[in-house]
Amino acid sequence: MAPAFDLITILGHTAGGKTAIAARVAHALGGEVISADSRQVYRGMTIGTGKDHDDYLVDGARVPVHLVDIRAAGEEYNVFEFQRDFLAVYSSLKEAGTVPVMCGGSGMYIESVLRQYEMLHVPVNQPLRDELEGKDMEELIAILGSHRALHNQTDTTTRKRAVRAIEIAAHMEASGEVPAEVPLIRSLTIGISHERDRRRQRITSRLRSRLEQGMIEEARELLRNGVSHEKLEYYGLEYKYLSRYLSGALTYDEMFTRLNTAIHRFAKRQMTYFRGMERRGIPITWLPGEASPEENVRRIVDLFSGRG
Numbered sequence: 001m002a003p004a005f006d007l008i009t010i011l012g013h014t015a016g017g018k019t020a021i022a023a024r025v026a027h028a029l030g031g032e033v034i035s036a037d038s039r040q041v042y043r044g045m046t047i048g049t050g051k052d053h054d055d056y057l058v059d060g061a062r063v064p065v066h067l068v069d070i071r072a073a074g075e076e077y078n079v080f081e082f083q084r085d086f087l088a089v090y091s092s093l094k095e096a097g098t099v100p101v102m103c104g105g106s107g108m109y110i111e112s113v114l115r116q117y118e119m120l121h122v123p124v125n126q127p128l129r130d131e132l133e134g135k136d137m138e139e140l141i142a143i144l145g146s147h148r149a150l151h152n153q154t155d156t157t158t159r160k161r162a163v164r165a166i167e168i169a170a171h172m173e174a175s176g177e178v179p180a181e182v183p184l185i186r187s188l189t190i191g192i193s194h195e196r197d198r199r200r201q202r203i204t205s206r207l208r209s210r211l212e213q214g215m216i217e218e219a220r221e222l223l224r225n226g227v228s229h230e231k232l233e234y235y236g237l238e239y240k241y242l243s244r245y246l247s248g249a250l251t252y253d254e255m256f257t258r259l260n261t262a263i264h265r266f267a268k269r270q271m272t273y274f275r276g277m278e279r280r281g282i283p284i285t286w287l288p289g290e291a292s293p294e295e296n297v298r299r300i301v302d303l304f305s306g307r308g
Contacts, residue, residue: 036104
């Protein structure tokens with residue numbers, strides 16, 4: 001009997017241990033992992049983005065992982081490119097009879113696949129952005145609503161998203177382009193979550209560990225290789241605060257405290273986004289991060305195999 005699912009998706013907040021579980025699930029099923037992390041696509045950004053390569057070594061065998069280290073540091077990568085790259089890998093794995101396991105914490109990337117976002121490659125329209133620069137959110141929402149063809153992502157919770165949605169809508173009207181059809185993918189979607197205090201402890205502990213592993217030197221090397229401070233700010237979180245420390249704007253203690261706080265807030269936003277995905281129709285089976293990896297892996301394999 002054919003499985004009820006085309007894909008296993010494992011998501012969760014940062015420092016939750018989802019990568020290790022995804023790798024073990026893929027190993028158990030003879031599958032491969034497709035990363036859904038917006039920053040792990042960049043080469044040379046290993047410690048700061050949490051590329052836990054050792055997690056992919058299971059029982060002496062290395063589990064293949066895709067969409068990691070596919071872009072040079074300093075470039076930009078977006079949801080459209082992720083969806084395109086994901087579908088190419090996904091189709092290849094399915095044709096080979098290999099179970100794809102998507103793993104990550106970038107909610108919009110994951111949702112673009114699971115909710116079949118119809119997307120276009122839309123270049124930056126700087127004159128339009130300049131025109132929108134002085135407008136408040138109410139005006140941006142009104143402008144967005146004036147377009148007949150709106151992009152799927154009309155999220156107006158931030159100015160950045162509203163401006164991008166207007167940019168996409170304007171491009172569609174001017175070009176007449178139609179988004180490519182995205183296949184329906186039946187996903188067994190698993191969430192790994194820790195209790196609040198445990199989550200905070202894991203985040204702080206991992207940050208200390210990454211700094212000890214050489215995260216500052218990694219950021220310094222990126223700067224030496226031509227990645228600007230401005231671009232490090234663009235990548236956010238670790239690189240944003242490391243950049244400010246290396247430029248002398250923050251002391252080490254200030255950098256650590258502010259970065260630690262920022263990561264805690266980011267984890268909270270991730271969980272808020274995942275709860276929103278549930279409200280938008282994506283069922284997520286939540287498993288406790290406090291359980292042993294073996295127990296969670298067994299539970300996921302049983303659910304995928306129809307024994308859950």
